Amino acid sequence: MSDDLTANYAKAYNVRVGFGVRPALILIDFCEAYFDPECDLFADVDDVLASALRIREAARAAAIPVILTNVVYHPTGINGGRFFEKAAPLKNFIQGSPMGAWPKGLVPHADELVISKQYPSAFFATSLASTLTAMGVDSVLLTGLTTSGCVRASCVDAMSHGFRTAVVADACGDRHPAPHDANLFDMNAKYADVVSEAETLEFLAGLRA
Template sequence: MSSELSTDLAANYAQGQFAGRLPWGRRAALIVIDFCIAYLEPGSPLYAAAEPARDATARLLGAARASGVPVLHTEVRYQPGGLDGGVFYRKVPALRCFEAGSRLAAPPPELAPLPGETIVTKQYASAFFGTSLASTLTALGVDTVVLTGVSTSGCVRATAVDACQHGFLPFVCRDAVGDRHPAPHEANLFDLQAKYAEVVSEAFVLERFAAIGKAAA
């Protein structure tokens, strides 16, 4: 890469017409992606120091529930041996954390699904791949998805890209997603904002959820 291209990344992307913005749509849902003990327990092969993202997600969950915003959760589950994980399972040994019965696969108590909230079980990075998520969102009349969870460079990114490709407006909450290192975290947030999604703050989402609650009152 030439020094001219790498001098100012933001300016380079803006010059290349990557400065578009997506509008907030008519009906939103909150999707909590794969938040489980594996990303929060030191010593776990997937530990991501994601406690701040967990806390932000918990606040968004409370706001969504209070405002009547649909909440969906995703989880990764594999049969013993991971045959249903295919190449992905073979590539990433840490995915053994998600074999059926693993304690590390459980959500932390503050992010546990409530009765009636949809849980989407998946085997690959995107919450849309091989699941009923798109049909469920369509049935709910949802056109806007707020994404939280882990990891930014993996399942969050893949879900955001697929949301865009399925025609949903993806809003990734920067404060409520986490990764194992700041470099892939920031690089993927930058690229998502440039090409596929809106990367927004917790305050932005809380404001939108509050407005939804007011309109429904």
């Protein structure tokens, strides 16, 4: 991106909305498919998961809701509709596939909600928005995979549902740095605050005070 265009974006979109008061942490689609080098979804994102797990630990210490999402399809793929038709690697998330399992180091706690979905956004055709509203949540911290796919879709929908949205850059990943960086840039401009792990941990620590 040229310096002139960067300056233009900074002038037009230089707004931060902040973290909110009653946040929830969402871990989006951390599944084995992204960690297995033999899988066509492999993304080399061990450091991303490590970041998300540190944030999760801090979120639990701060007693805020932690929600995980995964993708699960009927053996025929019929409930995946046009998304399943278009994106061939989604076959890895057919019910019972080992690629849909949680990766090493991530096991949902009994008090953590798991939302299973069939489309990119964690909010589309799920109970997530109404559940967060019922909990009194006003904001979300997004982590997960992939930045250009399900994280971005969830980010746009979170904002559209009225939640202050923060995307933790260190705790999101993609299969290539170009779509990762481009989507973080665009989300930060229009839909969310893109923040670092350090900023997020500092915020969560403050909730414990």
